[in-house]
Amino acid sequence: MNQTPYGIEFQGVSKRYGASPKDPLVVDHISFVVPRGTLTTILGPSGCGKTTTLRMIAGLESPSGGRILIEGHDVTTLGPAERNVSLVFQSYALFPHMNVLDNVCYGLTMSKMKKPLAREKARATLETVGLLGLDQRMPNELSGGQQQRVALARALALEPAVLLFDEPLSNLDARLRRAMREEIRSIQQRLQLTVAYVTHDQSEALAVSDQIIVMNKGTIAQSGAPSELYEQPSSEFVAGFMGEAMLFEGRNHAGEAANNGAGSYAELGPLRVPSPASLASGTVKIAVRPEAWLIGPATAQGLAARLTKRTYLGSIMEYTFASALGEIFVVSPQVQTPLDVGAPVSLSLASHGVSVVAG
Numbered sequence: 001m002n003q004t005p006y007g008i009e010f011q012g013v014s015k016r017y018g019a020s021p022k023d024p025l026v027v028d029h030i031s032f033v034v035p036r037g038t039l040t041t042i043l044g045p046s047g048c049g050k051t052t053t054l055r056m057i058a059g060l061e062s063p064s065g066g067r068i069l070i071e072g073h074d075v076t077t078l079g080p081a082e083r084n085v086s087l088v089f090q091s092y093a094l095f096p097h098m099n100v101l102d103n104v105c106y107g108l109t110m111s112k113m114k115k116p117l118a119r120e121k122a123r124a125t126l127e128t129v130g131l132l133g134l135d136q137r138m139p140n141e142l143s144g145g146q147q148q149r150v151a152l153a154r155a156l157a158l159e160p161a162v163l164l165f166d167e168p169l170s171n172l173d174a175r176l177r178r179a180m181r182e183e184i185r186s187i188q189q190r191l192q193l194t195v196a197y198v199t200h201d202q203s204e205a206l207a208v209s210d211q212i213i214v215m216n217k218g219t220i221a222q223s224g225a226p227s228e229l230y231e232q233p234s235s236e237f238v239a240g241f242m243g244e245a246m247l248f249e250g251r252n253h254a255g256e257a258a259n260n261g262a263g264s265y266a267e268l269g270p271l272r273v274p275s276p277a278s279l280a281s282g283t284v285k286i287a288v289r290p291e292a293w294l295i296g297p298a299t300a301q302g303l304a305a306r307l308t309k310r311t312y313l314g315s316i317m318e319y320t321f322a323s324a325l326g327e328i329f330v331v332s333p334q335v336q337t338p339l340d341v342g343a344p345v346s347l348s349l350a351s352h353g354v355s356v357v358a359g
Contacts, residue, residue: 006072007162007194008034008057013066015052026052028218029066034162034211036071037192039185041205044215045241051166053215054198058164059083071161083162086155090167092147094139094154100126101135104154111158125157126150128187145176152184156191163188165197169204181207202243206230214238233355239287248325252284252356266356269303269325271349275356283359290331292353295319295345302346307339321347 015027027049034040042050055061056068059080068076075083086107094103101122108118126132129149139147148168155163168184169177185208188195199205205212206226213223214237222229222238233239236247250266252275264275268286275284296302305321305328317338319330328347339345 005035006033007036007038007070008040008196009067009069009072010053011067011069013053013056013063013068015049015056015061016064025064025218027056027063030215030218030220031066032213032220032223034194034196036194038210039188039193039195039197039208040211040213041197041199041209042213042215043199043202043205043241044221045200048215049218050198050200050215054087054164054166054196057162057196058085058087060087084160085162085164086158086160087164087166088148088151088155088168090170092139092151092171094147094150096139098139099135100131100137100139100142100150103139103150104135104157107154107158122153122157125153128156128191129153129183143176144172145180148172148180149183152187156187161194163193163195165195167199168197169199169201177204184208202241206243214241216241231352231355233287233357236285236287236357236359239285239355239357243289244329245287245289246329248286248288249359250284250286250356252279252281254279254281268349269323271303273349273354273356279356279358285357285359287355287357288349289353290318290329292350293328293330294348294350295330295332295334295339296348297346298344299346302348305345305347307341307343307345310338310341312338321345323347 010030010032012029012031014025014029016023016025042053044050052061056063059078067074070083104122104125105118108121109115123135126135129152131149169180172180181204209226212226212229214221216237222234229242233242239245248268250268252266255264255277264277265272266275266284266286273286303323305323307319308322309320311318317332317335319332321328
């Protein structure tokens with residue numbers, strides 16, 4: 001019996017479109033694993049290679065080099081039907097002339113399952129995604145969220161070793177997106193599914209993932225737990241892509257030279273920020289999340305600033321301050337006692353939401 005802990009494994013996989021070695025690589029020798037029963041999101045801007053990566057897992061694209069393993073089996077040269085994977089498309093891809101039950105049954109009957117058994121299994125799967133009782137409806141009689149659930153049920157009915165999602169929520173409005181991402185995460189955890197999920201939406205990735213792989217220009221910029229990528233980005237690109245952050249130029253002082261060996265730090269104006277021991281002394285970039293700024297009364301301590309603009313958003317205040325470092329955007333939960341425009345303050349930094357990366 002195969003005991004590999006990995007649902008998906010990429011070993012130095014690359015992809016180029018075109019026969020010439022001079023053709024550019026869309027995916028450039030990437031390696032990663034998706035442990036069984038977990039959800040990994042492949043995140044990145046348009047053209048970074050994330051959809052091509054997903055299509056190679058599905059068998060819809062063949063890699064130009066490297067190996068792909070599913071459940072420990074080398075599937076690099078196998079077609080989609082031989083891989084035991086199901087793909088949920090952005091467009092849902094439902095058959096408009098078939099009712100809900102027949103849509104969910106389709107893959108089962110194509111795999112030679114007898115019709116009564118297929119219908120029984122399809123109904124059970126519809127119950128799993130909360131669509132029991134809608135089996136006779138046609139796709140055009142369903143909401144976007146319900147159509148997405150039918151597409152999910154059709155994929156789940158096949159009991160795939162790996163379930164793949166390609167931008168599954170991009171056609172839904174914001175409220176439905178939130179509900180559906182919670183639904184997908186809940187089903188994934190309840191059924192212990194191995195899932196690879198592609199999106200360009202950072203909040204979606206943070207909400208559903210055990211692991212996030214951030215791609216940029218065909219390579220993996222960073223991978224890790226959602227909190228790790230948000231709190232400890234390893235590069236300027238990841239810091240800017242994983243949610244909102246302002247980037248400032250600072251000066252790093254490496255451990256030994258910095259403080260009698262007491263640890264590295266970077267200077268951001270009058271403020272000091274702990275920095276990774278791996279960074280050399282010199283110019284660095286300091287990424288600061290809007291929620292990391294602490295607003296205090298104007299004193300000699302901290303960074304002197306003056307409020308130039310404020311916006312009330314119900315649960316938070318958005319502030320813009322003028323300072324020696326330039327304009328600073330701050331999000332504050334203190335909505336009961338808003339600052340007045342023109343107010344002088346001192347800004348300091350919390351221990352979270354601040355990262356120092358190579359300049």
